[in-house]
Amino acid sequence: MRPGASPAGEPRWLVPFVLACLFLLCALPLISLAKAGFAGLVSGNSIGVLTEPATYAAIRNTLVTATGGMLISLVIGALFAFAVALTDIRGKLTLSFAFMLPMMIPPQVTALAWVEMTGPASPLLKTLGIAPPLGSPQPLYSLFGISLLLGVQHAPLVFLALKAGLAASPRDGVEAARLSGASPFRVFLDIVAPLAAPGLIAGAAIAFVSGVGNFGIPAILGIPAGISVLPTLIYTRLASFGSGTFGEIALISSLIAAIAAAGLILQQRALAGRDYRIIGLSGANAAFSLGRFRVFVELGLAAILFLVLVAPLAALIASSLVPAYGVPLNWQTVSLRAYEEILFRQTMTLSAFTNSLFLASSAALGLLVVAVPAAYLMNRRKGVLSSTLGILIEIPYALPGIVLAVAFILTFAAPLPILNVSLYGTIWIILIAYFSSFLAVSLKPVMSAFLQMDPSLEEAARLSGAGFFRRMRDVILPLVAPAAGASIILVFLIAANELTVSALLWSAGTQTLGVAIFNLDDSGSSDLASALSVLVVILVMALMGALETLVNYLPEGVLPWRN
């Protein structure tokens, strides 16, 4: 008998271990951020940044592009969600998968693809013979362009939030309304639309917050045009390093955090009193028959998909195959030189591949070591511990990645105490920041696996005589294995393409794939950037395909593009 032993029966070090990990990954960076921001304010070194016209312009641009992006996301996302969830159109699975793709494609690749599609040098337009004359401005290098691409990038978020709400809409409620004499349009207006409102509000909020924190799109579209938003302002400030820089970037990222928080608070307000718990059966979706309009709706959706997905990707592929900037693509000019260059010649891209693969696989595997025990504790131990863990995990989840990156710079800028080693400028600071950024991504599948697991399965193993590690090995781990697999692939998928965090944290020799694409584009090698982007898109699709094959073994709601 162990004196004072808790009946929970896990080893004593487990709780301190999980708490320490989560403190290091979630709370510490935020504390450093607050400290640096406060110090910047007090010393007066950095306070000037708040009154500069450049900062005002960046705030205004951030608000304009995030709001514009949110509106575009709402229109496209809602259209697809209503069509897929409520009508009898064909090919819903394919449509959903294709529509979700832009979310998984890294933003800098999306931006690059659109630039290749629309500009005067576009190989696609040139090949088709409809390119504007050389020297005419690239229409996407504008606030509108940034908004449009943010809208396309984040439309899947609205789609998902709304579809989840609609999938739960009560079939019998709709049928009862039809029997009460309401026309399909009235049913939509009186029953479906009010039930869809919470999903729409939640989707709008996620789209807005994601727009505020996005770095890839405004970096590719805004920097060449001299349009700066808050995330790109941090990037340029850090590049022109000065005495007050740390205080300044701390203050700017606090602004981003504040705008994101305001968006979320607004969402809470709008959602208050809209808790429509579904009463009754909700299994099958309410299907509205479109009749002879069906084919037009299907064509319309396909046209949108062509415009936001197929055409930009085609442009990207086209520009990766031309031998030089501005040359039209045809059978005489097609060349694989760009691929040859990035795969075999350029040491920069080669080391980017190595770095990204190392970072992504270490983050994916390493995070499981934290995520599995944390999910276990949060499910098994209700009360103070569980809610503390929950709050800690929410911190990096709610913060835009750029804010987190700044927080890590501030945390690790100085050499580590005792060891006297500086992580700043090494690959390890990127890895720790990834751990923090993707903790929530890694945790979610494992958490839902635990939620869906009957706790008596473990209790039965205990009564059978199995101690902690024995029942972990024999019962718990086999049962969460599929979800853990999904978690590994998801983190790998997102981390391998990540730009926001690594753009701030990289230095010579530690550039990632995201940084490599950005730098290649920045230095005018759009063909190499395109080729690298094509490889990235292929990687994304391959990993999504791998996850699709796992889908039958996964708890529901694990794959972000399915529900």
Place this chain on the structure above:
Amino acid sequence: MAQLILNHLTKDFGGGRPAVSDVSLTVREGGFLALLGPSGCGKTTVLRMIAGFEQPTDGSINYGERRLSDASRALPPEKRNMAMVFQSYALWPHMTVAENVGYPLKVRGISGETWRRRVGEALALVKLTDYAERRPAALSGGQRQRVALARCLVTSPDVVLLDEPLANLDQHLRKSMEETFRIFHERSGATMVYVTHDQSEAMALATDVAVMSEGRLVQLAPPAEIYARPEGTVVGGLIGRGSILRLALPEGAPRALEWPMLRAALDGAVKAGAGEAPVHEVLVRPEHVSLDGEGIALRVASCTFEGERFALTLSLPDGQTLKAYVERAVTPGETAHFVINRGWRL
């Protein structure tokens, strides 16, 4: 074999009323105790404290001389040599039926021929020998139940705990599983503790029934005893389908009431508020009410055909209702004469 002793057992989760409050009872060697009560009465918490999943905030649990838990120390479940049939059966979906049943043996380091023999015996007892290589997902509810039972059998545990094991089965299957439990109890000789909210299950299986209400133990007695002589309105209302009447009885009335005294009390009720006698709660079983010309006239409020008999609801003049089982139908609204042969003062 030894006695399982709960001594002033208390569990407070920290939300107002304790979930279990001062429960003391002893399960005799090889006994079959049914813990009976409405949902939320604390019976499952008692079971989980016996298993070791919850630690008492006060009091203690002993198995013979051995202290299992008290407020400061607890033997972990894996060291208690107990087994449990969970309400959800808790079969591991990634193991076959044989692996599920044999897991407690495997943990104890038993493998090879001994393992196969003992798993085979356990499966034979629950008649699932042919299903050994299947996965739990491929079994029906009743078969899963039997796998869970076989898993309990395989290690000859000291105490077997059953948490509403029949709650998820249909009526027909329940009857046959009750039979299986009884055989299992006779063969294994293990002490069994059975949690249920279904009084007929408790009465059919247990050697002792403990009725709990709001965290407290209300009565502990063998089934026949608790049916005939329930203590208090909670037990009276829970066991059987009796009606509880409020009647004015003379000073010094016995617990077991006969017709003459009941008749006098009912007449008193008719002449509303006549006597000074204190009002008592009296349990009347429907099988003790009969149609009889000698009796008093009562209005029949409803009549339901139940196959082997008719169940009547009778209205007393003061509005109280009474249930009765009779052999022939009576049209609702009519008045007929009834005799109450027996009553039990609660």
